[in-house]
């Protein structure tokens with residue numbers, strides 16, 4: 001009985017995984033073959049990849065995308081952690097206010113946000129009118145609800161207040177307790193919300209196109225350009241971007257688990 | 266001078282006056298219990314002593330030093346919380362070593378102290394487990410070990426056993442008592458369970474609505490409640506007003522009287538011994554409570570509870586008539 005159930009569960013998991021991976025697999029195949037006659041692709045080639053990798057514009061755009069996603073996420077996470085430090089330790093009554101404040105960005109989605117930013121800041125003095133600064137700041141606002149909610153839930157989940165009190169009774173300051181006891185305990189949860197934020201930023205086209213379009217190129221825009229020229233190269237871009245995201249996530253997870261291990265050594 | 270002194274401690278939460286001018290002295294080496302119903306301010310007083318809560322007024326002296334404004338980390342007080350509050354990402358050993366490392370003690374000293382504490386709470390072999398792999402009772406033992414590993418001046422325990430089942434609770438009560446004695450600690454224990462307070466304490470302070478109703482050793486508190494609240498909270502006293510006492514004894518009284526149920530005597534025959542007051546009553550109800558039977562008896566229109574040792578051979582049935590007697594010295598004036 002138990003075994004049967006297990007097999008059933010496994011089948012479902014495999015089917016779901018296959019369903020999710022199929023488009024990616026097809027993209028990969030499409031990027032590796034010249035032609036698609038009937039049902040069989042022919043003419044295996046790395047040409048699309050070779051062209052892309054040789055194109056400095058492509059690398060620059062990917063690098064830009066990585067920078068404008070990593071910086072706002074890192075900054076946003078640090079700011080939220082600092083804000084939560086104050087809320088948890090000194091002003092628990094501000095929690096509700098924080099929650100409302102951090103949920104507002106949900107309401108201003110889509111094209112409204114970048115257009116407002118543009119019309120507000122194009123005439124502003126340096127560095128506010130810098131497109132890169134605008135982008136980073138706008139992304140920080142966009143991912144704020146996700147980062148905040150993730151961190152808040154984890155802080156509540158580990159009972160941060162009680163842990164800090166226990167640490168204080170053992171001779172730790174509040175600051176030390178927050179950074180050495182609470183943060184290591186919420187790290188895995190924070191990593192998840194960081195990944196979510198990463199996915200949101202990588203998937204954005206509207207904001208980046210409105211704010212940066214015509215000024216510099218990012219991976220999304222590069223892809224959009226390529227799409228008009230060659231389907232095969234588009235697929236190659238997608239695969240490379242996927243690998244880059246995978247590497248970044250993998251890196252984050254390794255960092256997090258290393259930290260976890262160090263704490264337990 | 267006492268080891269710990271609370272002087273006119275007031276505490277407000279907004280308009281809620283939670284501690285109303287507490288004056289309390291605790292002697293070094295005593296096991297002191299703050300006993301009282303839920304919400305009376307026991308935890309608040311304990312947290313003021315720990316420094317986790319600021320007092321609104323008054324002074325706290327520990328070992329001759331005014332600690333009212335001191336940070337919790339500088340008070341050298343250990344605390345065991347109701348919800349254990351162990352660090353989930355650290356093993357048992359690391360939980361215990363946390364504070365010692367902060368004090369920058371040499372590694373071999375840390376090792377030794379951790380080992381001693383683990384032995385004291387009998388958790389040998391669990392050193393490298395994470396808290397989530399331990400039972401509730403084991404986790405509370407770790408919390409206890411973590412409280413004593415720092416060799417604090419005072420050990421505070423805020424209802425540490427209330428989430429633990431009855432049997433384990435008894436054994437942990439004994440462990441805590443033994444460790445207290447062995448280390449010569451000064452301990453302040455909070456509970457709302459009068460039996461637990463009786464078993465563990467040298468001194469009990471009975472709390473009610475932010476004031477201390479009565480202080481004393483367990484026998485004193487049990488046999489001589491000073492107020493109606495104390496009598497009601499401890500030992501299931503019968504509390505009778507003047508009119509009822511007149512009906513019961515046929516004599517005039519000058520105030521409320523508390524009578525412990527086990528001091529009333531029930532008998533099938535006329536009682537001839539020298540008890541001061543004798544009467545006759547009807548059994549209204551009968552409830553077994555462990556090794557005693559509690560009867561509800563009506564005599565002369567007054568209902569009282571009477572506890573009798575549980576012997577099935579001499580049980581009264583509901584509706585039976587019984588003779589009853591009461592000694593004058595068992596009528597406690599409130």
Ligand SMILES: Nc1ncnc2c1ncn2[C@@H]1O[C@H](COP(=O)(O)OP(=O)(O)OP(=O)(O)O)[C@@H](O)[C@H]1O
Nearest residue numbers: 278281283301302303304305306307308309310457
């Ligand atoms: N942080 C707080 N903010 C506002 N009011 C509080 C706070 N902590 C406690 N109180 C109030 O103070 C009063 C005393 O609380 P306290 O926790 O000291 O009670 P207690 O005697 O420990 O009760 P229990 O046995 O239920 O733990 C309660 O009325 C409670 O509502």
Ligand SMILES: [Mg+2]
Nearest residue numbers: 307308309423
């Ligand atoms: Mg309490």
